[in-house]
Amino acid sequence: MLKITIIAGARPNFMKIAPIIKAIEKARKEGEAIDFRLVHTGQHYDKKMSGSFFEQLGIPEPHANLEAGGGSQAEQTANIMVRFEKELLENPSDVVLVVGDVTSTMACSITAKKLNIEVVHVEAGIRSGDLSMPEEINRMVTDSITDHFFTTSEIANENLRKAGIEEDRIHFVGNTMIDTLLANQERLVNPKIKVAGENLEKGEYLVLTLHRPANVDEEEKLKEMMQAIIDGSGNLPVIFPVHPRTAKILKNLGIEHKNLHYVEPLSYLEFNYLVKYAKAVVTDSGGITEETTVMGVPCMTLRDNTERPETITLGTNELVGTDPKSLQPYLEKLMAGNWKKGREIPLWDGKTAERIIERLLYLYQRSEILI
DSSP states (O other): OOOEEEEEOOOHHHHHHHHHHHHHHHHHHHHEEEEEEEEEEOSOOOOOSSHHHHHHHHHOOSSOOOOOOOSSSHHHHHHHHHHHHHHHHHHHSSSEEEESSSHHHHHHHHHHTTTEEEEEETTTTTOOOOOOHHHHHHHHHHHHHHHHESSHHHHHHHHHHHTTGGGEEEEEOOOOOHHEEEEEEEEOOOOOOOETTTTTOSSSSSSEEEHHHHHHHSSSHHHHHHHHHHTTTTTTEEEEEOHHHHHHHHHHTTTTOEEEEEEEOOOOHHHHHHHHHEEEEEEEEEHHHHHHHHHOOOOOEEOOOOSSSSHHTTEEEEESSSOOGGGGHHHHHHHHTOOOOOOOOOTTTSHHHHHHHHHHHHTTSSSSGGG
8 A cells, every 4th residue: 555645834735736636536446555644734824724625626634734833934844844753653654745845845855754755746846046035945955855756847857857866756747736727617716806896807807916025025116016017007907815914014005096906815716717817917926827827818927037937938927027117018018919829838738646646656556665
C-alpha cells in the first residue's frame, strides 16, 4: 500500500490538491493499493474555509490541522516543522506530497527529508528570479531536496535541468489548478454584485486584486496605482475584492471613486465567475494569471517579474511592472480592442492529477519502499 501524506497550508493549496485527491480515490476504486492522509498546517486562518468550502470543491475535511498559525517567517516555519514532525512520527508515510510555494511547502519538505521520507513537489521548477519574494526562497529550498518534480511547463523543466536535476526525476504533467478550474466551469456561482442597483454586464467591468506588500504597503505608490487604474478604465466599474489588511490601508488613504467598488473577499466559485465574464483583470497574483489564460480573459500583472512566463508567451497575460505610469498603454490597448489572443498551453487540459497519480504508482510500486 502506497501511503501519501498531502500537505496544504493556505486556501490556494487546496485548489491544487483537490484533483489529486479525486485521482487517488479513482485509482483506489480501480483496485490500486494507494491511500492518502490530508494534513492542513493551519499556516493561514481563513474564515471562508468552512465545511461548505471543502464540500464545494469535493475535498474531504483534513485528517489533521496542525494549527501552526501566524508569526514571523521564522516562527511560522519552526511551528510547522515541530508539529509536522510529530504528525509524521504518529502517522508514518511513504511519500510526502507538497504543492506550490508557501511556507508550509518548504517546512514540510525539510521535515520529511530529515525523517528519510521521500518528497514530491507538485508545481516544481517555477522561478521568478526575485529573491525578495519569500515564495522564491520556498521554491528554491524545496526543489533542492525534492525527490521527484511534477511540473507545469517546459520552462519549469528547463529551470530544473539548469539546476542539475536528472531527467528521470522531472515529470511534465500540467497544472492541477487548471484541473480544478475546468472541473468547476459549470458550477461557478454568480456573486450578484450590483453597481448603481444594476447587475454587472458581461465584458463591461474590470476585476482588480492587489495584495503584495510592494504594491499595497507604499502608500503614495498605491495611491498613484489606484488613480492610474481609475483613469484608464473609462466608465467601466472596477470590482475590487479586497483583503481586510489592504482595505484598512485604502481607507486611511481615502481612495474612493464612483467607478471603484470594494467588495468582500469572494469564494473560489464566485471569484472565478467574476473573472470569467470580466473585460479584463488587473492583478499582482501569479495564480490568477493562469486562470485568466485558460478562460481567455485579458490580464495585466502589476509586478516586475513572474514565475509563470508561459501565461505571457502563450496566454492572455502581460507583465506591466510596478510603476503606475506603465499601466496606461495597456489599458488603452484593451479599450481599443487590440488585446492579444492566447493559445492553448500544453497539458493544461484538466487531466494533470491523473497523470501525477499514474506516475507515482509507477515510481513507488516498483520501489523497495513497498516490499
